[in-house]
Amino acid sequence: MSGHGSWLLACALAGGGPGAAPAPAEGPGEAQGPAVPPPRTIEEQGPSPYHYRKPPEPPGAAFRLGFGGSFAASRGLPPPRTRFTLDVLLGLDVGLARGSKAGVLIEGGYSYAYGGQHFFVLGAGPTVRHFGPTLGLGRRGQLVAGLLAHGLFGKVAGQRAGGVRTSVVFHALAWMIEVGHQYVAVGEQSGHEVRLTLGVSFFELGGRRS
């Protein structure tokens, strides 16, 4: 009856028929059969911790390319008072604990502003992650917000310059918006600027390992 072998195999692969189980999985009903020691119930010893069932938060990568403007809030800096700005920043996103929305973003990169302002930027700050709507992507919120402090090192109009920048950053999908304040010192001059930046971003919230 070897010919039935291929028939049975084909049937097993095809499954088939109304109410037929495509694969033998357990279901309700009544078992019968030979002698066997009764099943044991393995019980937990004490209350279970609840740690690993929370989602893991491995480090993720962040990138943003932002275009915007800065507006001098004081007259201490070389003109112009209004500048076009460009930022290219790479970051590392670290969740603080499993299942927690709290995180830290560390980022660094290049920041340009019209009028010969070139800065190397390095900053860090706390973030709130995975909040807001899921936007149809997975089961966690897709928004990220951060409050970041940056150090600025570079040149303005050919003179050595430095400063600090404090920003509130929002990321959603591939978009970001940053509102910041910047204090810059150029030689003997110094002043405050307000910045508004819009841009594209990539924010990987701790990719899942499988």
Added chain:
Amino acid sequence: MPRPGRRLVGFALCGALVGAVGCAPRVATLVQHKHYREAVCAAHDGGPTRRRLVAGALAGDTELYLHVAPVERDELAGIVGAAAAERVLERVQLVRITTRKNALPLDDFALTLTVKGDNDAAAAAPLGWQVLGVATGEKIPAQREYETRATIGNLLRVAGAVLTAGASLPFTRFKTRRWTGDAPRSEYERNMPIAAAMLDALGPVRCDPDRLRCTFHFVFDRSPDARWWLDAQATYVAESEPAGESCRLEHTVRVGLGRADEWGERFGPRMRRSDELGARTIATAWQRGEP
């Protein structure tokens, strides 16, 4: 020497840090205390050592017992009549596989069996309409064409017509969705009475209410020289966050059943532990996320 106030601030800062970051329990302790929901997720997120530890502990505590025996002619005759039983057992072998496992502290724990022969001519499949068609020689009802106009697209077209007070109707074409599917169960029962009786009486799987002891029925090719293998896949599931996701381990062991004429001696009247039968792990698969 630090002032007490400063020390208090230090303790508070340390406490806040530990509270925010949290401390991970040791996986060996989770296994030792049978916290298997946590252990399955911990093993998924961990390396091979953790995974081996958890998979081994789960397999050990599952304590799988097996028994394999053919369904006897008299028993089948009691279900479908002597002549039909004769005809079926001339074509195929009907095999009953009984399993028993322990109850584990998990959110779901299921067992799936697959049987393979050692050559292409020896196959086995769970009891179902298609294989019973081969076994009984009864004609399997042909698949049918079904059609419906109750579709989401047509619903939107109706909504459009209502919203435009019928103005869109001259430009609207209601569509029919067609598909091929199995004939209704009643037709199977009418065409295949012997198969229907066997499915009613035996079913592909029957379990105790607690699902710890189950009986699977398979149709085997009648191949006296074939050596058979049974793959038992245990799926251990722990529900995890976010809601609707889970951690899963699929652990598959392979047991050599030998030739059909050896089963009486090999199993006798009692079930055997899978390790007593020489079960060996052939696959472990870890998943985390949506099932």
